[in-house]
Amino acid sequence: MSVYISRSEDTLAQHLIKLTQAGLPLVDDPWAWLAEQLHMSVEATLDLLKRLQAEGAVRRIAAVPNHYRLGYRHNGMTVWDVRDADMPRLGALIGAQPFVSHCYRRPRQTAWRYNLFAMVHGRSSDEINHYREHLRQLLGDACVADEMLVSSRILKKTGLRLPQAPR
């Protein structure tokens, strides 16, 4: 990723994070509420949100479901040993599958041969096995080995917080 947001925009984004950490108030005119907090006009606030979203600093303003409550109790981290030359094409292809929530290239290590990671979620173990099989077919001969690491327990989940500035 090559797009960075400017310094002043960064300060505003940090302010926005603090204001909305607990969520956006459920009011009829949320931009007016935000504008008041940021001491900006409603138009400037909406423009800021549009810019932050276009640049990717804000992914979207959205609802986060409790996926367990919606029945999505199974998740698998599928990992693939993909020919390096094919990664740009295949990484994008795998990431574009609607059932893949996160997809990254990560380095191989002596004790770890897999370079492509794709997280899949489903309502049964059959469902995630089926997704894995689908990904395997998409990767074809460019992939020489794979595994699926099924999550069985959450040991800690605090969410990513904005780290403190470097000392």
Add this chain to the structure above:
Amino acid sequence: MDDLDRRLINRLQRGLPLVRHPWQALAAELDSSSTQLLERLRQMLADGILTRFGPLFDIERLGGAFTLAALAVPEERFEQVAEQLHALPEVAHNYRREHAWNMWFVLACSTEQAIAETLHHIETLTGLPLLNLPKEETYHVGVYFPV
């Protein structure tokens, strides 16, 4: 959960439109009213069907350093090592996964230097081999759970 709740959940996972009157726009789309949508949303947050409604930040783009790491923990030491990691503020998530590498965690620090130090600290603390797998390329991020 009725049909309107389901349509609202699906629609709101994709994001509120950045238009001057977003709730009115959504109400027109879902054949409802802004008052009714806000009431449903309030109810689903109170019920815990939704955990949050608001901006989703790409926190990594706003500074800091992150990595995914794994440990292969002997079964008899699993709880102890889980507690050791739980106590470290740098550990943001930690999951057990069914594999020889059975403990997978995300570190969030202010600098790359702090990541390296924390990884070294965990190796020393646990005496276990560690996999460090920082992301090299992002192809997709975006959780969507249709209901």
